[in-house]
């Protein structure tokens with residue numbers, strides 16, 4: 001089979017890496033890919049958001065299956081376009097992807113199905129939002145309705161922050177159209193956990209749990225990022241929570257989508273907050289997580305390809321997924337300054353030395369190879385994953401690998417999965 005993976009981050013490298021191991025896969029294309037995917041696939045210089053060019057490429061090259069990595073092409077309707085062109089594709093349609101691309105849509109669906117989530121109010125008028133903030137208890141969480149590169153969520157500790165956030169989102173269009181409508185919700189206290197489910201329209205199969213680290217600095221300090229590291233399994237996840245997820249979240253969600261006439265086929269990843277009173281949905285994502293995918297897939301023993309195919313065909317019920325008992329820790333190496341301004345084009349050394357370590361996998365994100373040399377090309381540059389029999393040994397191994405890799409102004413967190421060792 002010929003596979004096309006759309007996207008160019010660490011998640012897409014991990015997806016291509018896993019699919020490349022399938023005996024049924026002959027050839028993989030990655031659009032646009034990165035220096036890491038170039039080593040196992042053929043990079044195609046088409047941006048992930050150029051939907052007509054991607055469909056044309058898939059047709060002309062007789063691609064048998066396209067796998068979509070990022071959220072924006074899904075929100076823009078890439079799956080609808082591919083289906084209309086009779087191209088086989090893994091991912092939800094535009095209307096199903098609204099579960100991620102509109103926080104208001106997701107909230108309304110959760111409210112209708114009584115899915116546990118933070119109490120929220122939605123606003124399309126900034127004066128009303130400001131008045132509402134005069135009587136709430138702080139902190140509150142203010143969210144732009146639409147996609148905002150993971151930056152559209154602000155925790156406001158006080159009224160002044162809430163006011164300036166509402167003003168910049170709604171009146172100054174800080175996130176463009178995405179912030180024209182907003183959600184203001186109660187702040188949930190607890191620990192977060194990421195679950196991934198292959199949903200085939202009717203049934204689903206859970207992948208192993210994971211936790212990510214969103215803040216840029218150790219001790220969960222500094223700005224939110226796309227994710228600075230992850231580990232799997234999550235240390236706050238258990239059987240009882242899994243039952244809750246099934247009965248109180250997944251079943252009602254699938255019912256709610258069906259009632260709206262929406263068939264969700266693809267990867268659904270609920271971000272959960274585990275509180276004293278159980279699991280609450282913080283958000284729904286409609287694609288694989290980054291960097292969770294880089295922590296989860298190295299633990300998957302089963303072939304990923306038939307699982308994606310069964311999801312598309314509505315047959316995930318027939319599948320079992322085998323897992324490596326060992327755990328993983330993933331460290332993201334970022335360009336200094338990320339998630340703010342950073343420099344690119346810095347040569348990366350030590351990749352081969354790091355790759356010599358056993359049970360270590362290096363996934364590229366923002367990398368390029370312009371003249372034979374691999375250089376940085378983005379905020380998140382690499383995601384390095386190690387397997388270990390314990391979190392402690394996986395941490396030791398992954399940090400040994402990371403210590404062998406160098407580029408100017410490289411920044412990474414030293415405390416990824418630390419809480420899972422001592423806790």
Ligand code: AMP
Nearest residue numbers: 118141153185186187188189271282283
């Ligand atoms: P979201 O894009 O909705 O997942 O939000 C990004 C991050 O903001 C989450 O991963 C949480 O760390 C935090 N967050 C979002 N909503 C809440 C909430 N209601 N209470 C506490 N933290 C939240």
